[in-house]
Amino acid sequence: AVRVFCSSAAHFSIGRAAAVLGLDPDAVVPVATDGTHRLDPSSLEVAISRARRSADRAGRRFAPVVVATAGTTDIGAFDPLRAVTEVARAHGAWVHVDAAYGGGALLSDRLAPLLDGIAEADSVALDLHKLGWQPIAAGVLLTRDAGRWATLEHEVAYLNATDDALAGYPSLLGRSLRTSRRADAFKIAVTFRALGRHGLGRLVDACHDLACHAATRISAHPRLELAAPVTLSTVVFRYLPVATATGTTAGTATGTVDVDGINARLRRRLLESGRAVVGRTEFGPDRSVHLKLTLLNPDATASDVDALLGAVVWAGDAEDRG
Known part of the structure; x- marks a missing residue:
């Protein structure tokens, strides 16, 4: 049983993504927030433990995923990433950080501490059309383990022939779910080269x-x-x-x-x-x-x-x- 735990203030796209993947309607489990609208680690512990017991009683394998939000859509709240990750790790959960909005805080010395603990995540989503001033399609998914991208690697004669790649003409086919897309990564690179982090x-x-x-x-x-x-x-x-x-x-x-x-x-x-x-x-x-x-x-x-x-x-x- 795959269960995705996120705060009750998390982005609606989490539920939509679960539906697209064909997960059960109750696969996404909203977890209570604290007085500052951040995911509460103790409530997360209770929610995961309860779901694990339910899976055990049903004789089903339990596969937990925890999504922490770095910058909620409305008020920009940041879940306590380090504390959330500690709870998730204790249950063997995959940790994803939705930093689509708040990831830009890493660029600021003043605001970067809000993302303390993000380096411990298994995957991170960034949307640089917000606090990165990029085209709207400039989204980035980062994973700790590069091997996780292997399932996207396919050789197609008319797109990425091996001899072309060896000759210095690499393909991005294994770096996106979309076969055809704009080269927004180039625009990101130019922006960082021109302005730098500071x-x-x-x-x-x-x-x-x-x-x-x-x-x-x-x-x-x-x-x-x-x-x-x-x-x-x-x-x-x-x-x-x-x-x-x-x-x-x-x-x-x-x-x-x-x-x-x-x-x-x-x-x-x-x-x-x-x-x-x-x-x-x-x-x-x-x-x-x-x-x-x-x-x-x-x-x-x-x-x-x-x-x-x-x-x-x-x-x-x-x-x-x-």
Whole structure:
């Protein structure tokens, strides 16, 4: 029985990948997070132990996989990689780190400690179109054991004849699930050659600074509410209508004030007016509608962020007035 353990805040693609592989519907096991939205190692221990006992009772071989998230989609939370890996290793589990978003933190001296323990993983996924500023297809899967790629190696006469490879014309057929694809690795190499780790790190830090600035402005504004502290470059918050901002408890619907509806509509107002495109998510125990800024432009300024938040308040006020 293959079981994939990940935090309840992990990316939806984990479940979709399990379905594509034909695994059981219950193959992906969501594990509780702590107060900072990170996978809780003690809850992981309980979940794996429970699944192992169930497999043993059914007489089935137990094959655990643990997926740790380095940078959740909404608030950029980083699972405690070293502690999670220790639990996984005790159960003989494969450890995969989904660093699609947060892997870029490795470029920053300031943020790299968030990824402490990533070197212990069996595999790591990176998506360099985020904090790497690459084409959208520039995803990378790294494995500790190069031999894991052997199953992709095939010799096809019209693609990678052995004598061509020996003559210095290698094929990438064994390095991707796709036979035909763009050479995005070349663009990654050029970027690293031109800017280096420190140059790219400065860009990551600039985006982090913008997110921190946005969080400070939101926390200080009476009509805005910050959902969680900033970790990387995303900021989750919501607009508070007058009734809630002046003391009434905010919620999905407070009295006659539909907080969720106002936040949903203000996004569309901003879009239709051509002023801004603001992200949307659901957050908190009541899964209330929140707004999300994903700040990935290192050339943006604090003034740009202030103007954007001003536009959010403008749109919210307009919706609040009906």
